[in-house]
Amino acid sequence: MSFNRPDQLLKLQESFDICIIGGGATGAGVALDATLRGYKVLLIEKGDFASQTSSKSTKLVHGGVRYLEQAVRNLDWHQFKMVYKALHERKTLLKNAPHLAHPLGLLTPCYTRWERWYYRVGMWLYDKISGSTNLKPSRGLSKNEIQAEFPSIESHHLRGGVLYYDGQLNDARYALAILKEAERLGACILNYARLDSFELGHKSLKIKKVIFSDLCSGVSYTIPIKAVVNATGPFTDSVRVLANPRLKPRMKVSRGAHIVLPAEFWTGETALLIPKTDDGRVIFVIPWRGSVLVGTTDDPDTLSENPIILEAEREYLISYFNRYSAKKASLGDISATFVGQRPLLQVQLDSAMNTDTKSLVRDHEVEVDGRSKLVSIMGGKWTTYRVMASDTLNELEKEVLRVPVSPCLTEDHSLEPANAVSLPSGVPEDIAAHLTELYGPAAGEVYANGAERLLVGAPYLVGELDYLKKEEMAVTWDDVLARRWGISLRNEALAEKLQAIKKEAFAS
Ligand SMILES: Cc1cc2nc3c(=O)[nH]c(=O)nc-3n(C[C@H](O)[C@H](O)[C@H](O)COP(=O)(O)OP(=O)(O)OC[C@H]3O[C@@H](n4cnc5c(N)ncnc54)[C@H](O)[C@@H]3O)c2cc1C
Incomplete structure (x- = not known):
């Protein structure tokens, strides 16, 4: 089967x-x-x-720096335990599917001495809680070091920063x-x-x-x-x-909008954490699969199948990007947008301010x-x-x-395809990178289906389509563009070109 x-x-x-x-x-x-x-x-x-x-998350595998801050400020043991649990899961998630998740450096810029001290101590604690599962130790950086190592950041008024590590996944x-x-x-x-x-x-x-x-x-x-x-x-x-x-209803949703910019706006492999916006949010600028992801927002919303970004959200995110990036972007530079809805528990809303979804812990509950x-x-x-x-x-x-609880076996269960087939030599670099990133050890098997490009200049192959239908259950062309390849979440113009050559094998 x-x-x-x-x-x-x-x-x-x-x-x-x-x-x-x-x-x-x-x-x-x-x-x-x-x-x-x-x-x-x-x-x-x-x-x-x-x-x-x-598929509409910020794609971070994280313990939650902001939740740790809340846990310490409010002396909240429950929240602290949640961060601990997520930090330990981080490593497991990366270990079980290394072609789909990897470590990501994040820089927190500081503008006062107090901030440098505050974030340095915070990230030190984040490392300590991770213990042996820490991905890489955090380190403090001077302004000069930041200017030399991270030229993408606007260094005006900068006093230094802290570099720490979380993970990034192809959700x-x-x-x-x-x-x-x-x-x-x-x-x-x-x-x-x-x-x-x-x-x-x-x-x-x-x-x-x-x-x-x-x-x-x-x-x-x-x-x-x-x-x-x-x-x-x-x-x-x-x-x-x-x-x-x-x-009685238990869920509330909160919307989180993202904008995507071309790679030239944020070079290098390190992300930026903007720890506090004027309205108390956290925003990330993240190098993401050859693009730059900026997000996210956090506002109460009504449930929807396909939430669409608002003009005000585009403007908000681009204005924060421009505050922190040396290279400024305009609304016209946005190559794609997407919005997700967080499933938040009602009981938490009751205990927090009813409209402020930002202050909620992203914890879970099992109800029978x-x-x-x-x-x-x-x-x-x-x-x-x-x-x-x-x-x-x-x-x-x-x-x-009503049976005895059986052991959970997922912690050490690899998600990598079992029968690895390597790519033959001489495969063009962009195609090899595309296939390896998406299919990992199965890249060679996919390539063997046919190496003809669907579109000149893009790495997508005609032979992939048969594989996506027969081995990845893609039904519509949107299943391919939005989730199997993820191109419509990064580059809407390229996705439209691919849409125009939609193959008959897929429903619209
Ligand atoms: C903007 C945003 C950013 C986020 N960023 C991060 C992050 O960086 N890191 C992180 O760890 N978490 C993040 N999260 C949280 C994370 O994305 C969610 O907690 C997680 O994806 C929820 O998964 P789920 O399976 O519960 O819900 P969903 O992914 O929504 O899946 C539920 C599924 O149920 C299906 N369904 C509904 N009704 C029916 C029905 N009647 N019959 C059959 N199927 C049905 C739906 O079609 C849907 O596919 C983020 C969330 C948002 C919104």
């Missing part, structure tokens, strides 16, 4: 223990963990995998890698499959069957199931009420509905997807299946 729709539809004839709703980071993590624990798993995703929040492809691995180990994983309703037991009102539609064929499926995990991120409440209409036995995993962040999955399955085993 391969990772494509016809093969996965065949698997629907099997019987399943656990159904997971949602194919973002959280659902993917639960699917792999459950499969490794020996369960028969079905995962359904109503759009493409990671098509919502999980959409990381989710795909987790799902592919779960499938390889036996799970049935299906995109464009929307949960419509549950069939509940007559007396117990416990979920007995999931009813979902294949959005490609229109066929409806009813599948008997022992347990259901709701991993629908910002959409969590819509699934909770399907299981039990009495449940006593009546339907629906298990909802809510909140969290990309970095902790594996811990969230483990917590979810521990609760599911205890509260729903």
Whole structure:
């Protein structure tokens, strides 16, 4: 069986223990963990995998410098533990898929002596909490050192800075890698499959069957199931009420906008952390796959399938970029934009100011509905997807299946493709870089499908298309451009050119 729709539809004839709703980071993590624990798993995703929040993140694998600051200021032990957990997960995430995640240097500029001291101590603490999982020690830098090493930064008024390390990941492809691995180990994983309703037991009102539609064929499926995990991120409440209409809403969403600029605006491989904007936010300027990512914002929002950037958000982000960058950009230089919606827990909102989503901790909670036995995993962040999955399955085993909790095996489970095929010699440099970055050890296998370029001057190959359909379950051309290649999130003009030569194999 391969990772494509016809093969996965065949698997629907099997019987399943656990159904997971949602194919973002959280659902993917639960699917792999459950499969490794020996369960028969079905995962359904109503759009493409990671098509919502999980492909629209800032792509950092981090403990959260800002959360550490809040933890220390408020003497908040819970928040401190969360940073500790995320910092330790950082290394695991990088280790398990090295072609999709790597360390990233981040420079924090300082404009007073007090700031230099404050951030130096803060980053020292960040290193200490990471302990043996630290990626690289932080270091303080003088103004002269910054000017010599990081010419992209506007050095006017600068007093020095602190360089520290976190990770960066290809979020959409990381989710795909987790799902592919779960499938390889036996799970049935299906995109464009929307949960419509549950069939509940007559007396117990416990979920007995999931009813979902294949959005490609229109066929409806009813599948008997022992347990259901709701991993629908910002959409969590819509699934909770399907299981039990009495449940009160738990989620709020906050929007985070990003703009993308061409690489020439921020050279080098080190990112910039702007630790405090005038309105109390953190903004990053990050070298990202041959472009520069600037973001993000954090404002309360209403739930939407496809949030679009506002003019005010573009202006806000570009004005902060220009304050800190030696090379100034205009709105016309923006090559792409994207907006994600954070799934935030309502209980946290109640305890914070109701409209200020910036002050919230990105922690997670597992809820087991006593009546339907629906298990909802809510909140969290990309970095902790594996811990969230483990917590979810521990609760599911205890509260729903009522079996002893089995060990979580994901920590040392590699997500790299098992059968490595290296690229032949003589492959053009840009194509080799593109294939290696996206497919890692499978680059040679993809290249063997056909080396003809789709577009002169771009590294995308005709032979990739067959692979993306048959081995990565791409259904629409947008699945290819936005998530398998990620080009429409970085360079809308190039994505449009590719759109114009859309291949018949893909739906629009
Ligand atoms: C702007 C922004 C920046 C962020 N940056 C970072 C960062 O740098 N580092 C970090 O660690 N975290 C970051 N996060 C947090 C992280 O991205 C999210 O916590 C994570 O992606 C949430 O994943 P999820 O799977 O829970 O939700 P989603 O990715 O939204 O997945 C839920 C899925 O459920 C599906 N679904 C919904 N209803 C149904 C249904 N009825 N049937 C079937 N499927 C359904 C949806 O289509 C969706 O694909 C950021 C978040 C945002 C918004």
